[in-house]
């Protein structure tokens with residue numbers, strides 16, 4: 001049923017949020033026949049203002065980074081997918097607060113389940129070894145030192161999955177799977193044994209109600225999940241801490257000494273409904289030797305010498321085009337900038353373009369720090385509960401490493417027989433121009449124990465009996481890939497964990 005009041009028949013699971021995590025959980029729980037009541041703050045269309053936050057930190061730099069509606073931010077995303085690397089899960093002595101309580105091997109089967117749900121045709125294509133011989137050969141189109149850099153593969157099934165389209169048919173005619181829309185989760189109510197007995201929710205008319213269930217799963221996204229936990233009085237000093245993202249932007253530009261085509265490095269459609277592309281990252285050995293985080297970068301073809309960060313702002317305004325906020329002025333700025341049109345058309349139409357210049361567009365792993373966090377604001381929502389206070393901070397360590405990265409590229413990775421650096425690090429003010437990638441993670445991090453994090457390796461909140469968190473907030477470190485695929489994989493794993501506990 002899709003309703004806007006509390007259903008009469010109580011279900012075993014109460015699921016809070018219907019984005020990539022909540023949507024994946026709904027699909028997987030239903031596959032296993034486990035009944036749920038899904039509580040969603042937004043409605044069927046258009047982002048709702050029932051959930052908001054106060055931003056006291058660095059601005060994200062994008063018009064929209066989340067969407068409050070059925071399907072959550074899958075209404076805005078582009079569906080670009082790639083799994084985390086093995087090294088991302090490891091404790092790296094050179095990255096403070098790194099080390100997940102799970103490994104890539106623990107997640108592999110669930111990445112495969114998530115891939116199926118997200119319409120990936122060939123999982124093997126996430127690995128360069130799994131590519132067809134033809135595609136493998138195309139990786140050699142770009143010359144670089146393979147002792148320093150390696151390829152990182154991305155796939156984008158088209159059109160991208162919107163979880164709204166998956167949830168509606170599930171719940172529409174069902175008595176077992178409910179979606180309560182326009183209903184905001186406000187507070188989890190605990191008994192003296194730290195068991196959650198009910199959830200207080202707020203309705204659009206300002207009234208409140210209680211939802212009961214055996215198990216509660218919070219999937220409200222990394223900016224909202226910590227506020228729900230904090231407003232519920234969950235006792236854990238790590239709630240909200242270690243807010244991370246993928247600071248992104250152009251670091252420099254190179255000119256190719258010999259013009260060439262390197263299609264797989266821009267974007268390539270290999271079958272009608274899947275695009276594939278490769279980024280470049282440091283080999284794990286080099287990361288360790290240099291003490292660097294796991295950054296990735298893309299070679300974006302350009303026909304203009306030099307990087308213009310004002311031009312980059314135009315592209316950013318397009319990134320969240322599905323939020324409906326694109327203005328006529330934005331469209332005009334695009335239409336009158338030939339290089340932006342060239343880059344967009346090359347990417348979107350997957351043109352086999354010839355490179356003269358390439359902008360090196362970085363998507364960086366942010367080092368987890370306590371100084372970047374989500375707390376509670378003095379401002380309250382219409383039901384009288386404090387809203388989130390978001391304080392995204394990127395450390396000086398994160399900034400400093402970028403210059404070292406540039407030096408490494410120049411001196412060891414992109415040889416002068418093949419490349420001329422046309423836009424150098426000194427020409428760019430990285431700290432000023434990088435933005436968020438709309439990949440908010442880390443505010444209810446997974447850890448071995450409560451003194452280091454909020455949830456255990458099965459995503460259960462430490463100290464509670466029946467409360468789980470499953471969304472971007474559980475990331476211990478951010479890695480360098482778009483996070484939707486990993487979020488969905490963890491949702492598949494949690495659904496299976498819940499089935500086994502029955």
Ligand SMILES: Cc1cc2nc3c(=O)[nH]c(=O)nc-3n(C[C@H](O)[C@H](O)[C@H](O)COP(=O)(O)OP(=O)(O)OC[C@H]3O[C@@H](n4cnc5c(N)ncnc54)[C@H](O)[C@@H]3O)c2cc1C
Nearest residue numbers: 017018019021041068072073078079080185471472482484
């Ligand atoms: C423009 C754009 C493009 C992107 N492209 C990609 C991409 O190509 N690949 C990729 O992997 N990622 C991409 N992302 C990021 C990706 O969309 C997010 O990382 C992902 O959606 C996070 O999933 P989530 O489940 O944690 O949160 P969300 O998807 O944000 O879901 C949170 C859900 O909780 C609901 N909610 C919030 N608070 C409450 C409350 N109090 N009570 C009830 N419900 C509540 C929300 O309405 C929403 O349904 C993109 C993001 C943007 C903005």
